[in-house]
Amino acid sequence: MSEIHNVIIIGSGPAGYTAGLYAARAMLNPLMFAGYMSGGQLMLTSDVENFPGYPNGIGGPEMMTELREQAERFGLEVRDQNVESVDLSERPYKVVVEGEVFLTHAIIICTGAESIWLNVPGEEEQKGRGISTCATCDGAFFRDEEVMVVGGGDSACEEATFLTRFASKVTLVHRRDVFKASTIMYERAAANEKIEIKTFRQVQSWLSNEKGLSGAILEDPRDGSTETINVTGAFIAIGHKPITGFLGGQVETDEEGYILHKHHTMTSVEGVFAAGDVVDTRYKQAITAAGMGCQSAIDVEKWLEDNHA
Ligand SMILES: Cc1cc2nc3c(=O)[nH]c(=O)nc-3n(C[C@H](O)[C@H](O)[C@H](O)COP(=O)(O)OP(=O)(O)OC[C@H]3O[C@@H](n4cnc5c(N)ncnc54)[C@H](O)[C@@H]3O)c2cc1C
Structure with missing residues (x-):
C-alpha cells in the first residue's frame, strides 16, 4: 500500500515555505510540491525592502x-513538480503529480494569485524592473519620478494615490470613462493634484531605453489615435487571478476564485487548509503570506492530533 503523508504542501512561495518550516519543525515530515515557479512571485523581483x-x-x-x-534544514522534502489535480472526495486525499498519485491526511494550498498583465509589446522585458503589479512593494523605488497606473478599479485608484507619496507625478490611465472604483476611492484620486487621469486610453506598447522603462504608447480605443507618455515606472492594477484550477471546484471559493477559510485556515473541506495570496483579497504581501503559512501549519498540526494521532 502507498505511504500516507501527514501533510502535502502545494506551492513554494513565502506561505508554502513558512508552512513547510513549521510543519517540519513539528515533526510532520511534510512533502511539498513547489510547482512550475519554484519560489513563487518574489522570483520576479530584484529588491525586497519590506520583509x-x-x-x-x-x-x-x-x-x-x-x-x-531554512525549511529543508528541518526536513521539508521539496519536489519541483506541479500538482495536476486533487481528489478530495474521500480520505486519505489524493494528490496527482505528473500521473503519480500521492496519499495524504492533510493538504495546505499555497498556490498564490497571478497578477493579470496587459501582455502588450515590451512588457516582458520590463517586468519587475520598470513595470510592476505592486505599488506597496515597488512604489518607493520611484522617488521624484513620473509614473503611471493602469486600471479603473479600487486598486488602481488606491495605488495612484499611494504613489503620490513618492512620485512627482502619477498618471492614471483607464480604457473607459466609467470607473469601477468606489466613489470615495475615485474622488480621492481625482482630487489629488499630483494625479492626472486619462480616460479612453489603453497601452498599445511599452517604450524603453538603456536605463529601463521610458514610457508607453497610449491608444484611444474609440478611434485608434495614439499619444506617447513619458514615465519611468508603470503599475498595472487590473486585478489578480488566484491559482485554484487544479482543485476542480472541490474547495469553496468566492466569486473571483479566492479560497474561503471556514475555520481558522481550514477550507470548506476537512483537513484541507489554505494560506497566502490564494485566499488573500486584500494584503498580498510576502510577510502576510508567510504569517498565514505559519498559521496553517499550526492548524494542521492540531487537526492531525485530533483526527489522526
Ligand atoms: C513583481 C512583484 C514584486 C513584489 N514585491 C514584493 C515586496 O517587495 N514585498 C512583499 O512583501 N511582497 C511583494 N510582492 C508580493 C509577494 O510576492 C506575494 O504577496 C507573495 O509572494 C505571496 O506568497 P504566496 O506564498 O501566497 O504565493 P506565491 O509567491 O505566488 O507562490 C505560489 C506558488 O505556488 C506554486 N504553484 C502554483 N500552482 C501550483 C500547482 N498546481 N502545483 C504546485 N505548485 C503550484 C507556484 O509555483 C509558486 O511557487 C511582489 C509581487 C510581485 C509580482
Missing part, C-alpha cells in the same frame, strides 16, 4: 532560496 530581518533589503530570488534552505 523584516533584512536591514539592507534582499533580492527576491535570494530570499526565497534562503527560505527554502
Whole structure:
C-alpha cells in the first residue's frame, strides 16, 4: 500500500515555505510540491525592502532560496513538480503529480494569485524592473519620478494615490470613462493634484531605453489615435487571478476564485487548509503570506492530533 503523508504542501512561495518550516519543525515530515515557479512571485523581483530581518533589503530570488534552505534544514522534502489535480472526495486525499498519485491526511494550498498583465509589446522585458503589479512593494523605488497606473478599479485608484507619496507625478490611465472604483476611492484620486487621469486610453506598447522603462504608447480605443507618455515606472492594477484550477471546484471559493477559510485556515473541506495570496483579497504581501503559512501549519498540526494521532 502507498505511504500516507501527514501533510502535502502545494506551492513554494513565502506561505508554502513558512508552512513547510513549521510543519517540519513539528515533526510532520511534510512533502511539498513547489510547482512550475519554484519560489513563487518574489522570483520576479530584484529588491525586497519590506520583509523584516533584512536591514539592507534582499533580492527576491535570494530570499526565497534562503527560505527554502531554512525549511529543508528541518526536513521539508521539496519536489519541483506541479500538482495536476486533487481528489478530495474521500480520505486519505489524493494528490496527482505528473500521473503519480500521492496519499495524504492533510493538504495546505499555497498556490498564490497571478497578477493579470496587459501582455502588450515590451512588457516582458520590463517586468519587475520598470513595470510592476505592486505599488506597496515597488512604489518607493520611484522617488521624484513620473509614473503611471493602469486600471479603473479600487486598486488602481488606491495605488495612484499611494504613489503620490513618492512620485512627482502619477498618471492614471483607464480604457473607459466609467470607473469601477468606489466613489470615495475615485474622488480621492481625482482630487489629488499630483494625479492626472486619462480616460479612453489603453497601452498599445511599452517604450524603453538603456536605463529601463521610458514610457508607453497610449491608444484611444474609440478611434485608434495614439499619444506617447513619458514615465519611468508603470503599475498595472487590473486585478489578480488566484491559482485554484487544479482543485476542480472541490474547495469553496468566492466569486473571483479566492479560497474561503471556514475555520481558522481550514477550507470548506476537512483537513484541507489554505494560506497566502490564494485566499488573500486584500494584503498580498510576502510577510502576510508567510504569517498565514505559519498559521496553517499550526492548524494542521492540531487537526492531525485530533483526527489522526
Ligand atoms: C513583481 C512583484 C514584486 C513584489 N514585491 C514584493 C515586496 O517587495 N514585498 C512583499 O512583501 N511582497 C511583494 N510582492 C508580493 C509577494 O510576492 C506575494 O504577496 C507573495 O509572494 C505571496 O506568497 P504566496 O506564498 O501566497 O504565493 P506565491 O509567491 O505566488 O507562490 C505560489 C506558488 O505556488 C506554486 N504553484 C502554483 N500552482 C501550483 C500547482 N498546481 N502545483 C504546485 N505548485 C503550484 C507556484 O509555483 C509558486 O511557487 C511582489 C509581487 C510581485 C509580482
